[in-house]
Amino acid sequence: MDEQDELRQATTESVNPRTRQIDQLSSQAIVELILEEETRVIPAVLAERTAIAALADVVVERMRRGGRLVYVGAGTSGRLGMLDAIECIPTYGLEPGRIVALVAGGPAALTGPVEAAEDDEEAGARELTALGIGPDDVVLGISASGRTPYVRGALREARQRGAYVAVLVCNRPAPLADLADLVIAPVVGPEVIAGSTRMKAGTAQKLVLTALSTTVMVRLGKTFGNLMVDVRPTNRKLWQRGVRIVMEATGLSEQDAQRVLQEAGGEPKTAIVMAIAGVDAAEARSRLGRAGGLVRAALEESDGG
Template sequence: MSGEVPDLASAVTEAINPRTRDIDTRSAEEIVELILSEDARVVPAVMAERDAIARLAEVVAERLRRGGRLIYAGAGTSGRLGMLDALELPPTFGIEPGRVVALVAGGPAALTGAVEEAEDDAAAGAADVAAIDVGPADVVLGITASGRTPYVLGAVSEARARGAYVAGLACNRPSPLEELVDLMIAPVVGPEVIAGSTRMKAGTAQKLVLNALSTTVMIRLGKTFGNLMVDVRPSNRKLWQRAIRIVTLATGLDATEAQRLLEAAAGEPKTAIVMALAGVDAEEARRRLAASEGRVRDAIGGGRDGQATAGR
């Protein structure tokens, strides 16, 4: 094990919550009410960081347009949340695998079981960043509830040395992580219901931030048309039905015609929508989408009256 073990004494995420000191004496109904009342504090804390989240989203979108990557680095719950976000983006938004990457302390074994000692290894964080050849085109987001996890600090330090844009996500401020990054997102959610159990409020806050960040990035990259996820990959029956519904909602066509167009577009909802709204074939639809960097509105020449839902 390498790297200094972090001093958590000053971390608010490790503090004793005065509102739940006697939680073990409460009924099940009272315990649930206490937990949920504490969770209600999370959204305002994340909202307070909305400007920082938006700034990071613009940076990430710009780097991805240039061929760079978004790389999450975390340990324990924080690392698993990063991995979850990275895994869900390709099927949801059609982004190529490998463009959003997650590094987790302890590697794949840490996704299905606890590898607690791995988070104390700063050298491993640096090595994992080096192993995927992080460079100036990339953005690395270090995720740690305490802002002190050695693995994450090692990863962020190595990424910065390699010229990447580095950002931090923690639920404490100030923190050692904040001193290492170009931009800090710090929703301070206060002490946990169970002292130090950062899978709870801190984990919820991190999930909210990652949802807002990655979804904003995908929207800025043209992965939606209105609020429809038009780059979804219909890789199974459920997703094929969803793709048909997306085409019907975007174009006003019935399901039969939408399916016909989707089949002609090789299962690409975005292509099928441009075909319908611009009155072109699949080849021309793809050419227009390529010229407009994947933005449906630009490919069809702006909003159209025939659009049923997405543009209203």
């Protein structure tokens, strides 16, 4: 199948019959039409929930043995991957390099269009190789159309190196699916503006990535209940958030939570174990280490004597 045939089959490239007259509508009507179309995204993503959860399980397993999650994409898809990877660092105290994003065109593509870079299949393979990908890693190719050459090059290289390969696409069938161990394909239908996959497809990709990375972080013990106890208080707002987290988890007053958080070196997780188990920072860190970073397990050790 040639490139034009592939594009003709892609619903993300189709013309949406519901929006053919959009240029004749008022601003109010255009906004309503756009948002109406966006409501189709949630059902499409929900239909992929089993695949998203299965991929999360694979990522957790690989990351526990030192592996990484690598996003690969171009254009909007690549930028969404980069956004998700970066935000996991301060939100969950994740070490840099555990979730990595490759974007066609490199850093320049984050602040401006470098659209021709998505056609460079060799660049995808080369940049993936430079990461030293191996069997402990998971590589997720993100492509609304499901055919991006840059992503294809990266995924082929990942397979050769023994990594687990998954794809996030918005079409079925999608050529990239042939390279994948697992496919996540929320099919959102034609865009409001034909081919503008920063719209519904972009929303769907953002939802999938958020669900995936959040599930992985929870499973890795980066939360206590729904509190982000590994947050890094690197600025005033995040410090105050850390204090509120300690207060919520322990029932301490603001003043006491401030004190314990300071004694814990700004680590909410450590402060929580200190406060609840009645131990100092060194012992709290030791218990967390033995518990694999899981606050509940560290506290159960205390309960068990």
